[in-house]
Amino acid sequence: MRRLIRKFIKALRLLPSGVYRKGLLHGVGAAIEHAAPLRQLGMQTCVDVGANVGQFTLLIRHEHPDAQVIAFEPLRGPATTFADVFSSDQAVTLHRTALGETRATVNMHVSRRVDSSSLLPISDLQTRQFAGTEESGREAVTVAPMTDFVTAEMLVQPTLLKIDVQGVELEVLKSAEPLLVYFKWIYVEASFVQLYEGQALAEDVIAHLQQRGFALKGIYNPSNSVEGQAIQADFLFENSR
Numbered sequence: 439m440r441r442l443i444r445k446f447i448k449a450l451r452l453l454p455s456g457v458y459r460k461g462l463l464h465g466v467g468a469a470i471e472h473a474a475p476l477r478q479l480g481m482q483t484c485v486d487v488g489a490n491v492g493q494f495t496l497l498i499r500h501e502h503p504d505a506q507v508i509a510f511e512p513l514r515g516p517a518t519t520f521a522d523v524f525s526s527d528q529a530v531t532l533h534r535t536a537l538g539e540t541r542a543t544v545n546m547h548v549s550r551r552v553d554s555s556s557l558l559p560i561s562d563l564q565t566r567q568f569a570g571t572e573e574s575g576r577e578a579v580t581v582a583p584m585t586d587f588v589t590a591e592m593l594v595q596p597t598l599l600k601i602d603v604q605g606v607e608l609e610v611l612k613s614a615e616p617l618l619v620y621f622k623w624i625y626v627e628a629s630f631v632q633l634y635e636g637q638a639l640a641e642d643v644i645a646h647l648q649q650r651g652f653a654l655k656g657i658y659n660p661s662n663s664v665e666g667q668a669i670q671a672d673f674l675f676e677n678s679r
Contacts, residue, residue, distance in 0.1 A: 457500040464523045468496035475658050475674050479623055481505045482594040487610050488602035490553045491519040512536040512579035538581040538609045545576040556604035558634035584614040596622035605637030618650055622677050629670040651679035
């Protein structure tokens with residue numbers, strides 16, 4: 439019941455915006471929980487990796503209406519919804535693939551809550567901490583490097599890379615290695631504990647990006663267990679080179 443009430447209150451907040459109403463018509467609520475850290479950023483291009491049904495892209499189109507969005511979503515259902523939401527938006531391009539260093543076709547672990555799906559097996563800790571996220575099936579998806587789809591010329595400055603991929607953040611970053619220098623900002627969800635089997639943790643993501651000249655500027659939307667243990671958060675990095 440509380441979740442339904444929260445969704446209703448959020449919908450009321452979204453209704454005044456024409457961009458957000460377009461999402462609501464397809465049952466998609468914009469990810470306004472990310473608005474505060476991103477509103478202040480200058481942005482002409484956003485690469486949205488793990489785009490799901492378009493929650494984050496809606497936020498970008500509202501907060502930065504002149505920005506182009508290049509989105510990646512491998513699962514058929516969410517990608518179809520995303521395409522419907524942005525069918526008339528010439529500023530948004532969708533690629534129906536996951537990102538990784540090596541081109542392949544793999545089975546994705548599909549969660550009952552589809553935005554918790556991952557290329558990695560879903561751990562027992564994930565399902566204990568977030569009810570309803572257990573695996574419901576598998577779906578074959580393609581994986582390819584970001585460089586197969588994005589060139590430096592496409593990244594009109596300043597550029598944001600957003601990553602929300604349930605444990606495979608380092609694989610996405612490695613797939614984009616030659617392009618990282620062209621990103622002004624990177625905004626990534628990362629975990630402090632193993633929610634997915636074999637995943638890199640927040641400390642690994644932070645170290646990887648710091649070694650490439652990205653400074654950690656802020657930590658947002660922290661999630662804690664009922665015991666108070668830090669579970670995950672969103673991290674904003676700025677290219678300091």
